[in-house]
Amino acid sequence: MEELELAENQMQQCCVKVDDSLKLDAHYWSIQYDNKTTAWDLGMASPALVHFVNSIEDKSLKILIPGCGNAHEADYLLSKGFENITLIDIAPTLVAQLKLKYAENNNINIVLGDFFELEGSFDVIIEQTFFCAISPLLRSVYAQKMYALLSESGVLAGLLFNRTFEFDGPPFGGNIQEYQSIFENAGLEVIEMAPTNMSVLPRLHSEAFFKVKKSNKPIPENTTVTNACSIK
Numbered sequence: 394m395e396e397l398e399l400a401e402n403q404m405q406q407c408c409v410k411v412d413d414s415l416k417l418d419a420h421y422w423s424i425q426y427d428n429k430t431t432a433w434d435l436g437m438a439s440p441a442l443v444h445f446v447n448s449i450e451d452k453s454l455k456i457l458i459p460g461c462g463n464a465h466e467a468d469y470l471l472s473k474g475f476e477n478i479t480l481i482d483i484a485p486t487l488v489a490q491l492k493l494k495y496a497e498n499n500n501i502n503i504v505l506g507d508f509f510e511l512e513g514s515f516d517v518i519i520e521q522t523f524f525c526a527i528s529p530l531l532r533s534v535y536a537q538k539m540y541a542l543l544s545e546s547g548v549l550a551g552l553l554f555n556r557t558f559e560f561d562g563p564p565f566g567g568n569i570q571e572y573q574s575i576f577e578n579a580g581l582e583v584i585e586m587a588p589t590n591m592s593v594l595p596r597l598h599s600e601a602f603f604k605v606k607k608s609n610k611p612i613p614e615n616t617t618v619t620n621a622c623s624i625k
């Protein structure tokens with residue numbers, strides 16, 4: 394009975410339609426890079442992230458960019474003198490290219506792998522079209538993994554789509570209220586989450602900038618389930 398109630402709660406939290414047959418694995422993402430179907434790639438760091446990076450003074454902070462893609466934010470971080478940047482992506486062909494590109498750069502550590510299996514501790518984690526690329530079924534796990542990866546004073550910041558999409562993603566959309574509760578349920582305190590105008594033109598009025606950190610409050614008791622929408 395308790396399990397049934399829990400399942401119903403979880404279903405209610407999951408407001409995005411998901412096609413279960415779509416397997417968003419390494420193969421899927423590699424094909425997108427091979428076929429150059431990478432419309433998400435801005436070709437530069439997003440203005441909101443440039444603004445955020447400009448606000449960080451300590452260049453020695455340990456920075457993570459999950460689902461980094463072509464890692465334009467990493468180029469910007471390097472241009473600003475940051476020294477400790479980790480990139481992780483699940484797509485082998487992309488990661489092979491990144492390893493070539495940054496072969497001579499000791500400030501960049503590149504990991505081919507699944508974000509959900511990454512270990513470590515980071516002072517800053519940058520979100521850029523990674524959250525919207527994973528299945529919404531995994532959003533709570535994403536938030537819990539971020540909690541585990543953040544150092545005690547660490548910050549996760551970036552952009553989230555504050556809109557829905559007509560098709561059955563990726564990208565998967567959502568809204569600020571939904572995101573706020575996902576992060577809070579994972580023990581993260583939302584420092585900032587608001588619509589931003591610092592977007593590239595095609596994404597104008599559709600993004601929210603957010604910043605979260607580990608909360609001092611205990612994690613709410615009803616969040617023991619790791620996958621908010623795992624009921625098929």
Ligand SMILES: C[S@@+](CC[C@H](N)C(=O)[O-])C[C@H]1O[C@@H](n2cnc3c(N)ncnc32)[C@H](O)[C@@H]1O
Nearest residue numbers: 422434460461462482483484507508521522526
């Ligand atoms: C929509 S793309 C965004 C890429 C990049 N952040 C950008 O904005 O150009 C999503 C990226 O996440 C990667 N990805 C998807 N699932 C992943 C996972 N579980 N672990 C690591 N990377 C993943 C994909 O290979 C892809 O490069």
